[in-house]
Amino acid sequence: MLRISKMTDYATVLLARLAAAPDRQLTATQLAAQSHLAAPTVSKVLKQLHRRGLVSSTLGLRGGYRLARPAAEITAAQILDALEGPMALIECARATHQCSIESTCGVGRAWQRVNLAIRRSLQEITLVELAGLGGEPVRFAALERALRGGRAERT
């Protein structure tokens, strides 16, 4: 199905809310209310985002969360990595792969290239675009550039 988890989806929504109010500091409760999500779940996601350095937090009374850096410097790939770990379409594409037939099947290599292409495109999409703040829609030009750059060997 090639899907991202709900948590990652939630994370994007929450980050988009934070991006829309860069100067303010929002609590987990506020974000939950804005997003119509359950408070404990929101809290969990924000904690994870903090752990991975995408948001900064203030403890105690009047505490809350805000983006750790400008929305333009947060990419879709970073969000995915933060919530789900480094993405890999198939096991073969991961660092420690052990495939007895890889030398003959060649499929792994092909998937790896697809994997890389998708990954690079996700690195070019920023939170600004995901949050719809840029005015313009997602820049597919960026996608193209990423893919073109990924083609190490010329055709």
Place this chain on the structure above:
Amino acid sequence: MLRISKMTDYATVLLARLAAAPDRQLTATQLAAQSHLAAPTVSKVLKQLHRRGLVSSTLGLRGGYRLARPAAEITAAQILDALEGPMALIECARATHQCSIESTCGVGRAWQRVNLAIRRSLQEITLVELAGLGGEPVRFAALERALRGGRAERT
């Protein structure tokens, strides 16, 4: 993690084997041996591929499987769809979505575009390339073209 299931991975390997021997007819047992996979699992995947029309089969003694059409006419997207159903990064991107905050969050729309871009790129990758039969590696030019075509509104 943005991954495909093992079954889909197996399907690709099996289809690659069939693509490598277009004139022959291979049994599930033979394919299992070639691929170092468990016979029942291979059988299950092949049955699914048959159901979705990617392979044709012959019953009875001397039966077996072969590709339903040339490898060049089987795409990565078709394989994914056959094994996992229509792909969608997030729930919002599916046909019957019900998201109370979609009008304000805008995130769903952005993911949908990413989704579409990936999907189109997968439609341009054929089994020939996945199986490594084309001589040339996966054509990233095709990926680019697909993405460029996906950009309905100009920048």
Place this chain on the structure above:
DNA sequence: CCTATATAGGACTAGTTTAGTACTAGATTG
């Protein structure tokens, strides 16, 4: 100093999905 409000971290549970197996039925060849 004490309390209310926050985040931080971890443990835990229920539900769903995935992977794999087993069994029965039907088709074809010889």
Place this chain on the structure above:
DNA sequence: CAATCTAGTACTAAACTAGTCCTATATAGG
């Protein structure tokens, strides 16, 4: 009619996901 295939379905075990709860800690303010 027997051997060898595929077809379909049902089932089980394991893994993952989503979500909740509890405890600890930090801060602001009375």
